[in-house]
Amino acid sequence: MLALAVAAAAALPLVLQAQDRPSATIVEDSSAFAVSPTNRIVYSVPHMKRVQHVIIERDDVSVADLSGKGKIIVERDKFMPVPPPVTYIVNGLVWAPDGRHIAITMTTISAEGDEKGSDDDDDNNGNPQQNSQRIAMPSNGKKVVALLDDEGHEIKVGGSKTRFIENASNGAWLADGQTAVYLTGIGPYKIVRVRLSDGQSSTLFEDHTFDSVVWDAARNQAFAVSQNLSISGRTALMQLDLIHEGVHEITRLPNFQGQLTVSASGKKVGYFMDGDTIEVRELASPVKFVRVRTGPGKFEFSHDDQRILLKRGPVDKSGSLVWVGLSDNSFVPILHGLEFHDFEITPDGNTVIVMDPGKGILKIYPLR
Numbered sequence: 001m002l003a004l005a006v007a008a009a010a011a012l013p014l015v016l017q018a019q020d021r022p023s024a025t026i027v028e029d030s031s032a033f034a035v036s037p038t039n040r041i042v043y044s045v046p047h048m049k050r051v052q053h054v055i056i057e058r059d060d061v062s063v064a065d066l067s068g069k070g071k072i073i074v075e076r077d078k079f080m081p082v083p084p085p086v087t088y089i090v091n092g093l094v095w096a097p098d099g100r101h102i103a104i105t106m107t108t109i110s111a112e113g114d115e116k117g118s119d120d121d122d123d124n125n126g127n128p129q130q131n132s133q134r135i136a137m138p139s140n141g142k143k144v145v146a147l148l149d150d151e152g153h154e155i156k157v158g159g160s161k162t163r164f165i166e167n168a169s170n171g172a173w174l175a176d177g178q179t180a181v182y183l184t185g186i187g188p189y190k191i192v193r194v195r196l197s198d199g200q201s202s203t204l205f206e207d208h209t210f211d212s213v214v215w216d217a218a219r220n221q222a223f224a225v226s227q228n229l230s231i232s233g234r235t236a237l238m239q240l241d242l243i244h245e246g247v248h249e250i251t252r253l254p255n256f257q258g259q260l261t262v263s264a265s266g267k268k269v270g271y272f273m274d275g276d277t278i279e280v281r282e283l284a285s286p287v288k289f290v291r292v293r294t295g296p297g298k299f300e301f302s303h304d305d306q307r308i309l310l311k312r313g314p315v316d317k318s319g320s321l322v323w324v325g326l327s328d329n330s331f332v333p334i335l336h337g338l339e340f341h342d343f344e345i346t347p348d349g350n351t352v353i354v355m356d357p358g359k360g361i362l363k364i365y366p367l368r
Contacts, residue, residue, distance in 0.1 A: 020336070022363040024068030030360040031059065034102075035344050035353060036095040037218070039066055040150070042102055043362060044090035047076055051085035059090045061104065063150055066351060066364055073152030086110050091143070096173030097218040101155070103171035103180065104146045106164070145171030145182050147196070159199035168192070172215045174242060181215065181222075181242055189213060191222070193242060204245050211235075212260040212271075223269050225256050237269065237281065251286040259315070263301035264347050270299065270308065278308065280326055290326050298342075299324075303349020309334075311343055318357040335365065 026043065033043035044059040058080055064070025080088055092105040144164035147155040157165060165171065170189075171182040178196055181204075183189040188209035194201035210224040222240045235256055239248040250269070257272040266283075273279040273291070278299060280290045292308075298315045299308045306326060313319035318339040323332040340354040345367075352365050 022365050024066060024364040026064055026068050026070070026362040026364075028062070028360065028362070030355060030362055032090050032093050033342070033344065033353065033355065033362060034093040034095055035346050036099040036150075037097060037347050038099040039346050039348065039351070040064065040095075040099065041066070041070070041353060041362065042073075042093050042095065042150075044093065044104075045360075046089070049076075049082070051082050054085055056082075056085050056087040056109075057089055058086075059088065059106075061090065061093070061102075061148075061152070066346075068364065073150065074148070084110060092170065094170075094172050094215075094217075096177055097175045098173075098177045100150050101173045101177055102148050102150060103173055103182075104148065105169050105171055106144050106146060107141065108144055108164075109141050142166060143169045145169070145180070147171070147173070147180060155196060157194055157199045157201075158197050165194070170213070170215075172217050174217055174220050181217075183213060185209070187211065188226075191224075191240070191242075204242065205240065205247065210238075211256070212258060214260045214262050214269075216262050216266050219266055221266075223250075223260060223262055225253060225260060225271070237271075237286075239283070250283065251281060259298065261299060261301065263305045264303060264349070265301075265305055268301060268305050270301065272296075278310075278324075280308075292324055292326060292329055294324055300343075300345050302345070303347075309343070309345060309352070311340065317341075321352075321354070 028045045030043040031046050033041055035041055041064045044061050046057050046059050049056050049058060058076035060072050060076050061074035062070050062072045080086055087109040089107045090104055091107055094103045144166050145168040146164050165182060167184055168182040171180060173180055181191060181193050184192055188211050190209055191204045192201055193204055210226045212225040213222055215222050220243045222242055224238045224240055226238055227235050235253045237250040237253055239250055255273040257274050260271045262269050268280055268282050270278055270280040276293055276295050278292050278294055294310055295312060297313060298311045301308055308324050310322050310324050311319045318341045320337045320339050321334050321343060339357060341357045342355040343352055345352050350367055352367055354363050
């Protein structure tokens with residue numbers, strides 16, 4: 001028995017390990033990134049600028065392929081000209097299922113007293129387009145969603161009086177490439193759907209709220225955890241049809257800590273049931289579950305749904321990466337136990353992109 005266990009452990013790294021050296025590196029001080037269904041990487045790069053005696057942040061956004069070659073699609077000073085001295089910080093990037101559109105969740109912050117501009121601003125050239133953007137910008141500290149194509153062209157909501165979708169977060173495109181969804185509130189959340197062509201929007205599911213939501217946009221659905229949508233009035237895991245507003249209660253959840261995650265296949269959903277244990281439900285048989293005691297971390301499913309890749313430690317801190325087997329509770333470290341700030345597996349399951357701590361350099365490792 002011991003010999004079999006040793007042999008199995010020795011064989012696992014051949015299947016699960018990443019290569020020792022990255023196949024490509026993106027040497028940028030990135031703050032957020034996401035991988036498209038076609039294996040392209042969109043990432044943001046923060047830049048600081050002094051304007052009117054204040055320091056503001058504005059982020060470039062670039063798209064690269066797995067060779068690391070790419071281009072800037074959002075140039076900070078063209079995207080948000082100065083004046084006014086507006087900070088915009090990219091909080092999250094999400095690709096559309098078609099791989100040609102991007103949703104950007106940002107925080108925008110206007111410097112106090114900048115509403116009328118300043119005569120001594122060296123960057124003030126009286127450009128009327130800049131003035132119109134000053135009027136359209138949200139006030140201090142708002143979450144907004146910007147919708148773009150993969151060349152960086154903004155896509156406006158028909159009939160909207162504002163440049164971005166305001167008071168919104170966690171924006172995503174649905175499969176038709178014409179409809180977007182997003183969350184409002186700071187938790188619990190409401191779900192809003194908007195049609196870009198004419199701006200027709202509606203709050204879905206009769207204004208019910210959700211404690212956690214994860215999109216499965218390729219299938220025009222989401223998974224959510226809620227109390228007030230459950231027939232029983234207890235916390236339950238829901239499957240939501242975002243087109244027809246259908247609701248299916250998958251199972252009740254006696255315990256839910258957070259980090260709701262759906263596999264690439266859409267067949268499994270996982271979450272932390274407490275601070276140390278991940279619970280995985282298969283949608284075809286949700287009464288059955290697998291529990292793995294991992295300690296805290298961020299996780300994603302492997303392409304075959306048989307394992308999860310876990311970044312150990314607090315989600316917002318750096319940690320080492322470990323493959324965790326869902327059927328055998330195996331733990332297989334990868335990348336020599338080095339620590340990374342973030343990671344994402346490509347949809348085809350063949351590559352992992354990691355973000356180095358500190359500088360935010362992105363490294364691309366093929367999985368063997």
